[in-house]
Amino acid sequence: MKRSQADQPNRDQGRKVISLRMDAGFFFERAVRSLDRYRYDKALKYFRLAVEKExxxxxxxxxxxGILSEMGRFEESNExxxxxxxxxxPHLHxxxxxxxxxxANVDDFEKAEELCLRYLEEDPAGEFAEEAEEMLDMLAYELGRQPRRPKAQPRNASLRKHEEARDCLExxxxxxxTRILEELVEEAPDFLAARNNLALAHYYTGELDRAVDTIREVLEKDPQNLHALCNWAVLCQHQGETKQRDQLVGVLKKWAPFHLEHTxxxxTTMGVLGEHHEAYRLFRQLLKLDPEPDSSLFHYAAAAAFNIGEWNQARKHWRMARDLDPESEVPRFYLNQLAETEGSLQRWPSVSYHYQLPFEEQLLQLDRQQQRAIPDQIKQNPLIxxxxxxxxxxxxRETKLQVLQVFEWIRDGEVEEVLRGFLMKEEEDDDLKRVALYVLREIGASAPYHARLGGREVMIQPTQLAQEMPKWLQTWRQVLDCCLKRMAGEYDRTQMNDAEIIWAEFLRQHHSNLPAIRKMEGWAAALEYVVAKLHGLSLTLEKAAGKHGVSSSTVGRHVRVLEEACRVYRNQSHFS
Incomplete structure (x- = not known):
């Protein structure tokens, strides 16, 4: 439900008295305060007064x-x-x-069914269309017969397509x-739920301008659409439009949602916007109203509590999340972070409301995996x-390089499509595009590859790919291939995989200022030596140098440079 605009108390400077305007907004604010304290009797009184005023x-x-329904006075609510x-x-369908x-709450299933059908017939693409369809199925089960469907069914195909798109998002x-939703909004321009999800799809893929345009289309048709207003506020924050963001926050704080989904x-929007006190109030409300809250809801409440300094409450909620979802690493990770926070005077950053590990932690965990054996749940997790x-x-630039490396591991059709789109972006760095070209080849994407390089559009065949690789990436391949070739037959897959990761970490640290690599065998010998040392194998510096045909002093000089990368990897892995 939407909250009405409330005027602030007015100070009359001349008479030095405070004049309270006893309008609908005043009583509404009193009602909301009463709701926050779970004083439903007082909230009902103030809502009645607000109705009398307007x-x-x-x-x-x-x-x-809404408040009558919350109090179980369902017949009065319907009146x-x-x-x-x-x-x-009459158009508030x-x-x-x-x-x-x-x-349905008073077991009048026949009447509930008629009202559901009426809603779907009046507004087949309405905000609650999917919930109404589900309710019809539930009511049919209670009544012991096949589900009834609305007489007007031109939008049913649209609803099925929308459900498919939502499944893809999830x-x-x-x-x-994005493709499904673009087709859908063209077929059904008034299907606002589809437009809202299209905005989300653009947002998830980082297409912010297209997301904003889609949200504006929704608000042109329905200026009070909660989902669109929430999405717009988040986008304004990401784009640094502080004034617009603050105006939207002011509007959103005056809403009292009727439906749990809206709450x-x-x-979550209040949390993302940094309005943590308001977010915590709403999440606590949801925990009281939801008969079976899941682990993610406890995480959201814990995150909000942590972000306002209520650490005891945060611990309590994360423990509940852990108990409900013992397989998840998320509650355990944040409980550990909380323990570190309490023992430190350092100011810790805000906790994300996403029920997932922080992005940096995801990358660390991926680096610890065998490159070709990333768990399916990592590949398919929509938030990741x-x-x-x-x-x-x-x-x-550093983060983009890491993501490109991760894409080589995930290697699916959508990653290929993202990489091909990345190659055509004028604003992206040519060196990063060359890395993307390499990743496309590694994941088996069919050639040719279209890219914008040097300010012009080019088509690259596999035979041309080597010359398009950045110099540091060519060096990476040559040194690593040389090292792995000499290690083959003497080292197991895990040890050879460690060589790849240590060399990648070295390049990540130094790719903007790589030392000159005049003889790849010297670096290959040094890499083999640090891997052997990491695993406690009996390989001396002299033996590694002789094996690769270089001097031990050269190998020793390179080992000192590589040891920092090896130290970072050791601290991130099971060798710590």
Whole structure:
């Protein structure tokens, strides 16, 4: 439900008295305060007074219906909702859906079914269309018959397509979801839920301008669309539009959602926007209202509590998340972080509301994996995939390089599509594009490759690929190939994999200022030596040098440079 605008107390400077305007906004604010304290009786009283002040305001009427429903007074709630449709706003079709919920709560399943059908017939692409379809299935089960469907069904195909797109978003297949949703909004221009999800798809892939355009299209059709307002506020924050962001936050803080899904959307948005006190209030409300809260909801509440300094509450919520989801690393990671925080005077950054490990921790864990054996859950986790896509669009050069390396490991069709799009972006660094070309070849993408290099569009065949590789990447391949060739037959797969990771870490540290590599065998010998030392193998400096046909002094000089990369890897792995 939407909150109405409340005027602030007015100070009359001449008379030096404070004049309170007892309007609908004043009573609304009192009602919300009472709700926050779970004083439903007082909240009901103030909502009634707000309705008396503005009887033609449907928002006030819906708030009144909502509190009556919360108190279990379902018949009275429906009387208010019927009055809205008859006397205030006959086009507020979601009232039929709210009434259906109330009827279901008193086991009047026949009436609930009729109201669900009426809602879908009046607004087949409405905000609660999917929930109404699910309710019809549930009601049919209760009534012991096949589900009924609305008479007007031109949008059913659209709903199925929308569900497919949502499944793609949840699976992390953002580009496929984008294509489906673009087709859908062209077929059904008034399907605002599809437009909102299209904006999210653009956002997840880092296409911020397209996301903003899509949100504006939604708000042109429905200026009070909560999902669009929330999405717009988040985008404004990412783009540094502080004034617009603050205006939207002010609007969003005056909403009292009727539906749990809306409360969750508003709570997570407040968290992302840094409005942690408001987020914590809403998450606590959800924990009380949801009969079976899942582990992610406890994580959201814990994150909000941590971010406002309520560490005891944060610990309590993360422990609940851990107990509900013992297989997840997320609650354990943050409980450890909390323990470190409490023992330190250092100011710690805010905790993310995503139910996943921080992006930097994800990269560290991926580096510890065998490169060809990343667990499927890492490949398919939509939040992780989204963070990779986002970082490739908006990260610094170092982060983009790391993401490109990760893409070589994930190697699926959507990664290929992202890389091909990356090659055509004028604003991206040519050296990074050459790394993307290498990754495309490594994951088996079919040639030719189209790219914008040196300010012009080129088509690159496999035979031309070597000359397009950046010098440091060519060196990486030559040194590593030389080292692995000499290690073959004497080292196991894990040890050879460590050689790859240590060399990649060395290049990550030095790729902007690589030392001259005049003889690759010297570096190959040094790399083999540090790997042998890491695993406690009996390889001396002299033996490594002789094996590669170089002097031991050359190998020793390179070993000193490589040892820093080896130290970083050792600290990140099971050798620490």
């Amino acid at each position: 009887p033609n305001n449907p928002v006030n009427q819906c708030n009144l219906a 208010v909702l019927e009055r809205i449709l008859q006397e205030v706003d 979601e009232c039929y859906f709210y009434m259906a919920n109330n009827c 699976a992390g297949h953002f580009l496929r979801a 969750m959307k508003l709570a 995939r989204s963070s990779f896509f986002w970082a490739l669009n908006h990260g610094d």
